Amino acid sequence: MNRYPIWKYILILVIVIFGFIYALPNIYAPDPAIQVSGHSAALTIDDAVLKKVEQALDEAGIKHFGGELSETNVTVRLYSQDDQLVAQSKVQEFLSEDYVVAVNLAPTTPDWLLSIGAEPMKLGLDLAGGVHFLLEVDTQKILQDDLKSIERLFKTEVRKANIRGVHIDREGMGLRITVDSDEKRTQITEILRDSVPEMDYVKLEEEGKFIALANFKGSYISEKEDYAVTQNLTTLRNRVNEIGVSEPLVQRQGRNRIVVELPGIQDTARAKSILGKTANLEFRLEATPEALSTQKELFSFKNEDEQARFGGAYLEKRPIVKGDSVTNAQLGYDQDTGLPQVNITLDGNGGTKMHRSTRNNVGRRMGILFIEYKTRTNVSTDENGEEVRTFTQIPTEKIISLATVRSALGKSFVITGLDSPQEASELALLLRAGALAAPMGFVEERTVGPSLGAENIKMGVDSVKIGLGLVLLFMLVYYRVFGFAANIALVANLFILVAIMSAVGATLTLPGIAGIVLTVGMAVDANVLIFSRIREEMKNGAPNQTAIKSGFDRAFVTILDANITTLIVAAILFAIGTGPIKGFAVTLSIGIVTSMFTAIMGSRAIVNLIYGGRNVKKLWI
Structure with missing residues (x-):
């Protein structure tokens, strides 16, 4: 027994x-270290970078050992964890803003354990140190944009049907359509149901007027909200990966919030500027002198010298392509002047549009409009007394380049006119990582x-x-x-x-x-x-x-x-x-x-x- x-x-x-x-x-304690990676994948990480890092540490009197070089980053180990922040600051000053310097923990696990897949547990933010952000996505913004597009579509369809006496007004997150007869209302409702099936229609009568209220279906609202949060989640993950953070956490929380934790990053300002920044490009032809005022817009130049010289330029309202057609963007340098530039690659559809437009407009000038959005947080109180946050994107639109089209362009070309390598690197990162589907703001942030x-x-x-x-x-x-x-x-x-x-x-x-x-x-x-x-x-x-x-x-x-x-x-x-x-x-x-x-x-x-x-x-x- x-x-x-x-x-x-x-x-x-x-x-x-x-x-x-x-x-x-897990008994092998990791060594405190600093990790250096490029702001852009175009930057070469080689032995020269490692030597610069070691030189910066030597000049600062910080003891170090075990410099390691990989394809994407340089890691240098330190003897004391107290030296990490000082080392990060000194190396960042020495290398310039083209590189991201982060504190990190370098593993000391023996090779024989690593060969069988035995690795120590990963440490969370509260144990490794770093920054924590809680961001809230303004999902209402994407619905408002859809509503504007649908309003324009409604007016177009009504004109096509030659229906007179129709008034279309925005009312909350819906449209109010007023006509003078039930027959017209029925006709409009049938047309709109066919063209915009994502809305529900309710009929009302007020003071002899016939009204149709068009509001988004609940399923459509949920679908668009999920899309906005998911797209922003993907974009944030791309941006985090680009700045070379080890073991980041980017995940959805609740209906419209995203948690971002970046272990090893202590510079909150830099992390916020990368994560929350929204930038885009538009490629537009310069407006001809005879163009109507409704077909052109006046923009100032980003470069102060060009602005003082030209005082701005008129561009056509309709862009050739936008930044969402960009599939790749890399930092580069002009071989003749040494100035920074961004090497752009468009997708197939964008390349076709660019080729068609420039082929027919050789000799005209094309402007590259840089659109940067700053997010303003608006705090209000709803009917239940609860605090509600909404986020408004305030665009700043500047021309960064206005050059003559010498020949038809394809899907690959170069953007110049940028002030610094840092600006070019950041623009490349933002275009490469993708645009945010909806504005978002920082609800909470803390540093460990x-x-x-x-x-x-x-x-x-x-x-x-x-x-x-x-x-x-x-x-x-x-x-x-x-x-x-x-x-x-x-x-x-x-x-x-x-x-x-x-x-x-x-x-x-x-x-x-x-x-x-x-x-x-x-x-x-x-x-x-x-x-x-x-x-x-x-x-x-x-x-x-x-x-x-x-x-x-x-x-x-x-x-x-x-x-x-x-x-x-x-x-x-x-x-x-x-x-x-x-x-x-x-x-x-x-x-x-x-x-x-x-x-x-x-x-x-x-x-x-x-x-x-x-x-x-x-x-x-």
Whole structure:
């Protein structure tokens, strides 16, 4: 009685060895480091950049070692985490604004562990330090833009149908169409239902007037809101990837908010300028002198010298192509003048439009209009007294280039007229990453310093040590030999938990450490139930071996029920929570599974090895 087959012992041993090996990388503390990457993919990261970084650190008197060069960045390790921010500032000054310098943590895991895929857990913002932003997308803006387009379409369709006496006005997020007869209203409604099926139509009569109210369908509103948030989410991820942040978090929160966490970035202003900035280009032909005022617009030049010289220029209202046709944009330099430029590549449709327009207008000048949007946050109160934030984009439109078309252009050409490499690099990044579908503003922002992250790690590790030590001591004193078996299972549980989190790439946060501490307590809870059941069986006169078997078997159902309910709660937390709450839920979920394995199978295997198949006179429990 109380014997496992040999395969069960082998399975348990293999799982414990797996836990030990894949948890091992976490004992190798990463080195504080700085990471240098280009503002644009066009910038070459080579050995010369590495030497400049090391030179800047030497001149600043900051000790360093282990410079590493990859295709996209340079990493230099430091001896002290306190030197990171100073090193970041000095290197940034030395390299100019063409490069992004971020603080980072360089791994020290041995190669033999890396070769089998064993890596340390990733650290969240609260442990690694960095910046946290909560952005809110103004989804109403995209609906308002749609409403303007539909209003123009309505008026066009009404003119085509030659219906007189129609008044179309915007009313909230819908249109109010007023006519003088029910026949006209029916005719207009039928026309509009065919051309704009995404709206519902309601008929009213007021003071002898026949009215049709056209409002967006609920399904269409949800679809457009999802599109705006999803597009902004994609654009933000592209921008974060472009600036070379390691292990960023960009995810949706709720209906119209996006959380962005950038571990290792301490310059909030720079991060905000990249994430929240909206810029676009329009390529327009210069208006001819005989063009009507309704067909042209006057714009000033971005370059002050050109503005003083020409005083602005008229461009046609209708653009040839816009920035959303750009598929690639890279920073470059003019071979003759050395001035910065942006090498543009258009998609197939944009290239066709550009070729057709320039082919027919050789000799005319084409202007490149740079449109930069600044977001203004408007705070108001709704009828329920709740604060409502809306965001208005205020455009600044300047001509950055006005050059004569010498020959037909294709889908690849060059933009000049930019003031600095930094401006050209940023423009290339914004065009390459894509435009924002709707304006958004910063609702919340905070910075977590690397020193605070190190303090959080120390406190978290100390809490695990203290909790584990007290539990081990209690179990050993109170349950003796059985407590010894539970302690071995508990330590194995900790190894397996950390190994799984490392293997699946889970991010460890401060709440995640709290989940580990909770798991330590919950892991022995199952053993307490089992051991209490064994004591009860012994008091009822059961033989020692029978008491052991009955204790493990009969407590299993209770343990399973308790852990399943906790696992359901953890799943709900993960589904509806964000950031730290998800970290806690992940740790708790994995901990529940591993603790059930070690408490039921692991501790029983040890008890079986000690007492199984023997004539036991007394149980030390």
